[in-house]
Amino acid sequence: MTPVATQTLTVHQKAVRSSVAMKVLMAVTGIFLILFLLMHAWGNLKAFFGPEAYDHYAEWLKSDILYPLIPKGWFIWIFRVFMVACIVLHMLSAYLLTVRSWGARGRYQRKDRRSQTFAARTMRWGGIILLMLLLFHLGQFTVKLFLTGFTATSTPYQAVVLTFSQWYMVILYALFVGTVCFHLRHGIWSALTTLGANTSPAARRGLNYTAIFVAALLFAGFMAMPVAVLFGGIK
Amino acid sequence: MKITLNIWRQANAKAEGHLERYQLDGVSEDMSFLETLDMLNEQLTTEDKEPVAFDQDCREGICGMCGVVINGAPHGRYSSSVPTTTCQLHMRSFADGAEITVEPWRAGGFPLIKDLVVDRSAFDRIIQAGGFISVNTGSAPEAHSVPAPKLESDRAFDNAACIGCGACVAACPNGSAMLFTAAKITHLAMLPQGQPERYSRVKSMIAQHDAEGFGGCTNIGECASVCPKEIPLESIAQLNRDLMKSLFRREGK
Ligand code: HEM
Ligand code: SF4
Ligand code: FES
Numbered sequence: 308m309t310p311v312a313t314q315t316l317t318v319h320q321k322a323v324r325s326s327v328a329m330k331v332l333m334a335v336t337g338i339f340l341i342l343f344l345l346m347h348a349w350g351n352l353k354a355f356f357g358p359e360a361y362d363h364y365a366e367w368l369k370s371d372i373l374y375p376l377i378p379k380g381w382f383i384w385i386f387r388v389f390m391v392a393c394i395v396l397h398m399l400s401a402y403l404l405t406v407r408s409w410g411a412r413g414r415y416q417r418k419d420r421r422s423q424t425f426a427a428r429t430m431r432w433g434g435i436i437l438l439m440l441l442l443f444h445l446g447q448f449t450v451k452l453f454l455t456g457f458t459a460t461s462t463p464y465q466a467v468v469l470t471f472s473q474w475y476m477v478i479l480y481a482l483f484v485g486t487v488c489f490h491l492r493h494g495i496w497s498a499l500t501t502l503g504a505n506t507s508p509a510a511r512r513g514l515n516y517t518a519i520f521v522a523a524l525l526f527a528g529f530m531a532m533p534v535a536v537l538f539g540g541i542k
Numbered sequence: 543m544k545i546t547l548n549i550w551r552q553a554n555a556k557a558e559g560h561l562e563r564y565q566l567d568g569v570s571e572d573m574s575f576l577e578t579l580d581m582l583n584e585q586l587t588t589e590d591k592e593p594v595a596f597d598q599d600c601r602e603g604i605c606g607m608c609g610v611v612i613n614g615a616p617h618g619r620y621s622s623s624v625p626t627t628t629c630q631l632h633m634r635s636f637a638d639g640a641e642i643t644v645e646p647w648r649a650g651g652f653p654l655i656k657d658l659v660v661d662r663s664a665f666d667r668i669i670q671a672g673g674f675i676s677v678n679t680g681s682a683p684e685a686h687s688v689p690a691p692k693l694e695s696d697r698a699f700d701n702a703a704c705i706g707c708g709a710c711v712a713a714c715p716n717g718s719a720m721l722f723t724a725a726k727i728t729h730l731a732m733l734p735q736g737q738p739e740r741y742s743r744v745k746s747m748i749a750q751h752d753a754e755g756f757g758g759c760t761n762i763g764e765c766a767s768v769c770p771k772e773i774p775l776e777s778i779a780q781l782n783r784d785l786m787k788s789l790f791r792r793e794g795k
Contacts (some may be wrong), residue, residue, distance in 0.1 A: 318794030319741065321749035326758030327785045404758045411717030411757035414566075416561055419614035420655020422763035423715065430760065493706075497761040503783035505761075505776050 326407060327501075329400045334498035336397040341491065341498075341521070343390060348528030354541055355532070358464040365463040379435035400440070405431055433490050440483040471536035484529045488522040495521055543567040543633060546641040547582065549594055555654050560569065561643065571634035575618065576601060576608060578633060591592040595657040603630040603770065606705030611645040616709035619768040627707060627770045647712035651719060651756040664754040665706050665722060671750035672743035673726040675735050688734045698732035701725045710765035710773070715735045716757030721765040723751050724777035731784055742793035744784040 322328065353364045372382035420428075446452040448466060451459050455476055457469040470476050495518035505511050535541045545568050552559030568583070569578055574599050583593035593752075599607040608628040612618030617628045621635045635643060644658065652660040690698075702727035711719045727744055730736030759778055766775040 318746045318749055319789075319792075321752070322785065322794065323789060324747035325748045325752050326783070327748055327782060330758055330760075331782070331786060397707065404760075408716035408718070408757035408760075411650035411755055412715055413650075413652075413712065413717060415611065415614065415645055415648055417614040417643045417645070418611075419620055420715070420764060421615075421620065422767045427760065427762050428715075490578075493761075499783055500761045500775075500779055503779045503786065505779035507776060508774070511775065 309423065326404060329404055330501045333397055333400040333404070334501040336393040336400075337494055337498045339393045340390075340397065344487070344525055345528075348525055351529065351532050354464065354467060358462070361464045361467075362462050398434075401431070401434060418451075424493060425448065426489050426494075427497075429489060430493055433464065433486055437483075437486045440479075440486060444483060459485050467532065468541060471490055471533040474537060477533045477537050480533050481530060484526055488526045491522040492518055494518070543571055543636070543638045543640075545569055545578070545633075545636065545639070546576075548641065548643045549582075549658070550645045551594070551657055552646075552654060553603055554656055562729040569633055571632065571794055573633045574601065574629055575612065575631040575633070576629045582704075582748055584655065595655075597659050598629060601629040603627040604705060606707035609647055609707045609709050611643075611647065616647070616712040617707070619709075619770075624771050625770050628706075630763055630770075631700075647708050648713070648757070649711045649717040651711060651717060651754045652708060660708075662708050663705070664756070665719070667754065668719070668723055668747055668750045669706075669726065672739065672746040673730070673779045675730060675739060677735065683757075690734055694732040698729050698736075701729040701732070701773060701777055704715075704729070704773050705771060706767075707770060709768050709770060711766040712755065713763065713768045714759075715762060716760055718759045719751055719754070720759035720781065721769065721773055721775070721779050724781035725773045727779040727781045727784060731780065738742065740784065741788035741791045744781065744788050745794045748785055750782075779786045 317325070320339070350364060350368075354362045369380065369383045371379050374382075376386075379465055426433075444454065447455055448463075451466075455470045457466040461469065471480070496514045499505070499514050499517070500511075505514060532541065546564070547564045547566065547676060548561045549564060550559055551562045562583075565581055566578065569581065574579070578598070579594060579596055586593045593712070596610060597607045599605040601608070603626070606627070607649045610628050611619055612628065612631070613621055615621070617626055618635065619626065622631055623635075644656045646654055647660045647662075648654075651664045652662055653778055654660050702725075704722060706722060708719075710721035714720075727747060730743065731740050761775075761778070763775050766773065
């Protein structure tokens with residue numbers, strides 16, 4: 308017999324735990340991550356204003372934001388805990404929905420897919436590759452575990468300039484940012500639709516263009532600085 | 543026309559299945575796809591072989607019984623120039639000498655019964671969970687006593703066109719029945735009569751959808767591309783809006 312929903316949870320509790328509610332969690336955490344990325348890309352452009360501006364900005368991030376409301380140096384840790392919570396909840400909902408979906412999908416001898424974009428098809432494996440590259444990225448510039456051409460005492464400005472003077476580091480970074488942007492080509496459309504914004508065929512087009520535009524904007528924003536370093540625009 | 547059919551044969555849910563190859567001669571291009579299967583079954587019967595089991599009823603595109611996956615698309619959608627059910631797909635959609643692959647709906651929520659027949663009663667249980675309005679029956683009320691705004695009633699009507707065929711599930715890479723459930727939710731949510739139970743309905747129908755083992759929607763859109771009744775993807779966004787709102791309401795607590 309097909310299972311009838313268990314009797315121990317109320318209908319409301321089942322709705323709170325439903326696949327739709329889980330998708331909403333994934334969408335909301337994903338959108339927080341995107342807002343962070345937009346800010347991060349904007350902040351990186353400080354490198355075009357020289358070492359003092361860039362290092363001062365990097366210093367500011369870790370010191371007196373929201374001071375004197377909270378003690379100096381607290382903001383960055385509150386922010387990090389929030390970001391990690393977003394990523395963990397995002398991956399948890401992605402994992403639970405993926406397991407559900409693998410149990411539910413059919414395996415055909417022959418199957419045409421006409422609507423699925425490349426970005427949509429690669430959300431899961433792409434997400435895992437993204438995670439690996441993200442860990443490397445944090446290990447490189449935040450924890451300074453992988454020293455790619457700089458030393459543990461380098462300033463943030465020196466760290467990026469020394470790293471991105473190496474062409475293969477720029478390529479690796481482009482790969483990382485590209486993976487993120489592909490994830491977002493489907494992710495932005497999908498998150499906004501999950502939250503109910505797909506109200507008409509025109510809205511659907513608009514959401515897809517928004518997704519492509521924001522993904523392209525992020526790619527350009529993140530790549531500007533490393534490319535400028537590589538070609539000597541930033542020294 | 544001469545055609546070759548590769549049809550999924552499987553004696554029962556537990557048996558091993560495989561694609562079996564059949565040659566048919568003298569197929570008319572005016573025949574429907576089901577009539578072609580009838581012709582094959584007559585041939586198999588005279589050869590004393592087991593006919594191919596497939597579901598069907600109205601043969602006019604309104605009952606939703608007849609779905610199979612044809613050349614990789616539910617209801618052979620990509621062989622046809624218009625949205626169609628399997629029973630309304632005609633052989634003129636195929637070239638003479640064509641080779642056609644026919645498979646059952648495949649999804650966790652649709653266990654296979656035999657050959658091309660699957661058990662779609664999960665849909666009935668989703669409807670039973672809330673796809674109705676509770677009113678006393680009796681003599682019909684005067685039609686104009688409850689005004690239904692034009693735009694909303696049009697949307698209700700468009701979504702009411704869903705025939706529960708399951709093509710959306712068969713097409714979905716996640717095996718999700720979200721388009722079907724969303725069509726029912728949107729249909730009743732757009733009508734005045736649907737309002738009293740609107741938010742308890744969406745909670746209980748989603749709960750049943752998940753309990754039946756269907757997957758979650760990831761907004762890919764394969765479902766709407768094959769739906770014979772052109773239920774739009776926007777209906778799923780309507781369902782999402784109603785569900786999010788319902789989580790802040792007391793119904794079903
Ligand atoms: C910079 C980090 C990330 C951002 C900005 C991001 C953003 C998003 C957004 C906005 C969505 C759409 C949510 C929805 O469908 O409702 C999404 C979906 C998804 N994400 Fe992420 N994500 C990130 C990292 C990750 C990681 C590390 C993983 C996996 C290890 C992952 C796996 C997924 C999966 C599986 C989906 C669902 C795909 C689908 O809807 O088809 N994401 N992401
Ligand atoms: S939404 Fe379309 S494809 Fe899905 S069951 Fe209804 S009519 Fe069939
Ligand atoms: S047999 Fe009724 S819809 Fe095809």
